[in-house]
Amino acid sequence: MTAEEIKKVNSLVPIKGKIIKINQETSDTKTYTITDENGKKPFTPMPGQLGMLSIPNVGEAMFSITNQGENSIDMAIKSVGTLTNALFDVEEGQECGIRGPYGNGFPLEKCKGRDILFIAGGIGLAPVRSLIMHCIKNRADYGKLTVIYGARSYSDLVFKEDILENWAKVDNMDVFVTIDRGEECWKQHVGFVPSYVEELNLPPTLTFVCGPPIMIKFTLQSLMKMGYNEDEVITTMEMRMKCGIGKCGRCNIGSCFVCLDGPVFTMREMNALPQEY
Amino acid sequence: MKGITKEKLNQLLQALSGDYQVFVPAKTSDTVTKFQPYGEGVQMFWQENTLLSPKDIFFPQTEKMYKFKTKGMSVDIATITPPDAPKILFGIRSCDVQSIDCMDKVFLTRGYEDEFYKTRRENTLLFALACSTHADTCFCTSMGIDPQQASLADVQMSDVGDAFALEAKTPAGEEVLKKFDANLVELSNPKIVPLDEILIHVDMEGVSEKLEGMFEHPLWDEVSSKCIGCSTCTYLCPTCYCFDIDSKLHGEDGTKIRCWDCCMFSEYSRMAGGHNPRPSKKERVRNRFMDKLLYNKKRHGQVFCVGCGRCVAKCPVNLEIATIIQKVKEAAI
Amino acid sequence: MSDISQKMRDVAKKLLQDGTVSLVIGWEKGNLWYKSAPAFISLPEDADRLVFDDFCYHNLSKYLIDRRDMDGKITIFVKGCDSRSLIGMIQDKQIAREKLYIIGIPCPGMKEDKAAVGKKPGADLPEAKKCALCVNPNPLIYDELIGEKAPDREKKNDEILEKVEAMSQDEKYEFWQEQFSTCIRCYACRNVCPVCTCRECCFDSSAPQWLGKAENPSENSFYHLTRALHMAGRCVGCGECERVCPMGLPVMLLNRKLTKEVESLFNESPAGTVMEDMAAMNHYRLDDPEEFM
Numbered sequence: 001m002t003a004e005e006i007k008k009v010n011s012l013v014p015i016k017g018k019i020i021k022i023n024q025e026t027s028d029t030k031t032y033t034i035t036d037e038n039g040k041k042p043f044t045p046m047p048g049q050l051g052m053l054s055i056p057n058v059g060e061a062m063f064s065i066t067n068q069g070e071n072s073i074d075m076a077i078k079s080v081g082t083l084t085n086a087l088f089d090v091e092e093g094q095e096c097g098i099r100g101p102y103g104n105g106f107p108l109e110k111c112k113g114r115d116i117l118f119i120a121g122g123i124g125l126a127p128v129r130s131l132i133m134h135c136i137k138n139r140a141d142y143g144k145l146t147v148i149y150g151a152r153s154y155s156d157l158v159f160k161e162d163i164l165e166n167w168a169k170v171d172n173m174d175v176f177v178t179i180d181r182g183e184e185c186w187k188q189h190v191g192f193v194p195s196y197v198e199e200l201n202l203p204p205t206l207t208f209v210c211g212p213p214i215m216i217k218f219t220l221q222s223l224m225k226m227g228y229n230e231d232e233v234i235t236t237m238e239m240r241m242k243c244g245i246g247k248c249g250r251c252n253i254g255s256c257f258v259c260l261d262g263p264v265f266t267m268r269e270m271n272a273l274p275q276e277y
Numbered sequence: 278m279k280g281i282t283k284e285k286l287n288q289l290l291q292a293l294s295g296d297y298q299v300f301v302p303a304k305t306s307d308t309v310t311k312f313q314p315y316g317e318g319v320q321m322f323w324q325e326n327t328l329l330s331p332k333d334i335f336f337p338q339t340e341k342m343y344k345f346k347t348k349g350m351s352v353d354i355a356t357i358t359p360p361d362a363p364k365i366l367f368g369i370r371s372c373d374v375q376s377i378d379c380m381d382k383v384f385l386t387r388g389y390e391d392e393f394y395k396t397r398r399e400n401t402l403l404f405a406l407a408c409s410t411h412a413d414t415c416f417c418t419s420m421g422i423d424p425q426q427a428s429l430a431d432v433q434m435s436d437v438g439d440a441f442a443l444e445a446k447t448p449a450g451e452e453v454l455k456k457f458d459a460n461l462v463e464l465s466n467p468k469i470v471p472l473d474e475i476l477i478h479v480d481m482e483g484v485s486e487k488l489e490g491m492f493e494h495p496l497w498d499e500v501s502s503k504c505i506g507c508s509t510c511t512y513l514c515p516t517c518y519c520f521d522i523d524s525k526l527h528g529e530d531g532t533k534i535r536c537w538d539c540c541m542f543s544e545y546s547r548m549a550g551g552h553n554p555r556p557s558k559k560e561r562v563r564n565r566f567m568d569k570l571l572y573n574k575k576r577h578g579q580v581f582c583v584g585c586g587r588c589v590a591k592c593p594v595n596l597e598i599a600t601i602i603q604k605v606k607e608a609a610i
Numbered sequence: 611m612s613d614i615s616q617k618m619r620d621v622a623k624k625l626l627q628d629g630t631v632s633l634v635i636g637w638e639k640g641n642l643w644y645k646s647a648p649a650f651i652s653l654p655e656d657a658d659r660l661v662f663d664d665f666c667y668h669n670l671s672k673y674l675i676d677r678r679d680m681d682g683k684i685t686i687f688v689k690g691c692d693s694r695s696l697i698g699m700i701q702d703k704q705i706a707r708e709k710l711y712i713i714g715i716p717c718p719g720m721k722e723d724k725a726a727v728g729k730k731p732g733a734d735l736p737e738a739k740k741c742a743l744c745v746n747p748n749p750l751i752y753d754e755l756i757g758e759k760a761p762d763r764e765k766k767n768d769e770i771l772e773k774v775e776a777m778s779q780d781e782k783y784e785f786w787q788e789q790f791s792t793c794i795r796c797y798a799c800r801n802v803c804p805v806c807t808c809r810e811c812c813f814d815s816s817a818p819q820w821l822g823k824a825e826n827p828s829e830n831s832f833y834h835l836t837r838a839l840h841m842a843g844r845c846v847g848c849g850e851c852e853r854v855c856p857m858g859l860p861v862m863l864l865n866r867k868l869t870k871e872v873e874s875l876f877n878e879s880p881a882g883t884v885m886e887d888m889a890a891m892n893h894y895r896l897d898d899p900e901e902f903m
Binding site for chain 3: 081082
């Protein structure tokens, strides 16, 4: 989806929202369920789109929307800076500012009827999860779903219920989870995500990758080695954002704004951009 | 040809001020010239282009976006509507007129319209002034601009000695000249003061295309060495548009503001957690010039430099875009 | 002065060729006759770019900060005022003395480039504003000196400062509010200053955010007054801050006032004039004056 295809006009002013539910995923990550002030969905995002969440007297930042319900959207947020640290301390019922949806979202048309591989690391599972949940909700429209997910340790795994219980129960869906270093409680695979990907050696298919920059870099290298197609390996990028509408100039990689022309890019598109991210 | 004698200029401006907020180039201190609303005590300045570009009329350096109140867990938000009075930019030069076209492309196209810019920009008439003098640092002609004919002008003004000739270029321009016809005079045989030869010439032919392959070129190490990382060029540049969003707090109340920012600042693209995709001056200098000469051309079809020469005049270390264009043109690939 | 330019080129060429230094920082011509710019030369054949003329204002010592860990030694050309900031930097341990091969150039005074606008090359120009109160035309630290020693300069009265000092409290407030409301917070003054060497400037900090980006007289005042206080007693009077200000703010006025205060309170040598004497605010003695406490 290009910027031109996004018809909705959004201003820089948020609407009033409310955080109705907070779920602690790991020691530093929580999932926030957000509605507008009337308990309805603030907007309807496509999988892969982003939203600007603000506590007005603290700050505003862009987060990927990890799932949506009938009346709410979910954001999984890791505590790393001023706003996210403040968010970490809020309680259910906290009002906020919310605006969106922004970004081009995942190319759903491309996914129809296909077998899809999702590779994610750490908090990188959050943006990809919106697509996984969409595929699960519309199961018949998509082929075999495979998830390869890893994190530094057991306690760093996010969406544990999904990756360890729920998704394995979904029809024609495989989930492979790994952690970087072995632990007492962990009986599954141990190792980094890129090497696990090579180990599993799945046949090339439509693939979505997201995680820390270094993990994306090595995973993409592995996939290229395994003969994956540049147009069929898709990633979602992250940069510092302020306006979210491609005006303030900050989030550019070359001539693309991550908030407007991205955050979803194919590998071919990534390779054409200056390597500055 | 209709016009206004320089003697009677004030009368015309006063008359126009009845219906419009008229911005004129003015001297506000010994060292500063900028566009100001016409009124009593405003010292108009025609000798050369203003130091501060007129971009702050539509895109103020600090702009209030909305008010908010945070108390306990509750949040309240109230939009602030920017002023939308009809305006005339009187005496704006071709380079700055072209820059308004660039800013329009940034703020009003590609999926979203920036409501703050749009409100200020609507109902604005451009009375462009043909340059009869130029600064040492001007190079608009190299950027495809005619200093005596502004592309987007509603009315083209030209210095004909003791008067300004006024030629309507658009229906809106025609309408306003008709409305204020009583203040105008018929000029017999007006001769436009010709412009002296411009000193700085650069060859833009193929520069944007060449830059595509120059991301890793050693040129950037060389040119970025002397940059001191201030925002003089950016804040004076009429086509630079980067902004930041910040809050001003007063206890429970606050205002969200948008303000000019500069990609040359070290923390401009620094992310929460510390990662910075442009950690050193080299990356930031490269990004700024690539953005002006290539990226914006890809996004909007035009190079974002109008040859106004403000950066040439004011950069503390004479690192300015005319020389960069030359260096790119001459660089060995 | 063209004689000096040739000497600069010869010595730079030699130092680079025999490997004594790996970088030479000097000046070269800009794109207008009244503009010169800092030059970074690392190849002997590029040394011919170096010049010393009426427009070599730039205090090059600031550029050493980013290069203190680079391989090899650095040659830097300094005028009188520049050499003072170099002494200050070495005292502050911002750069190691052993890293530098300093070439001093006695300075005849620069010319005012703002007066050259619109004039033809070679036009008669007044002395640069920043040179008006100079008392150190000769470099105070160098490994080698190029050119004849400049004649001593008489200490002049700081008339501009005296004029502001004579204002009433209200007049002073009005004066400064008018100046600060013109500031566009480009930070050119801070970035060019050789004394402002903090790795992360307090004004760049986002957590906590001491100063936002909003431009208004209040925040502008906070910036200028804080910076002046951070530099109190350490300013070497090179005047670069005022020269680079695009809006023509009298930035040096604040610095000169504080320099005067510090000098009268502590009676120590001016900043950066004697290597063994740290700037007054950078050290303490048990017998320091206390009357103001």
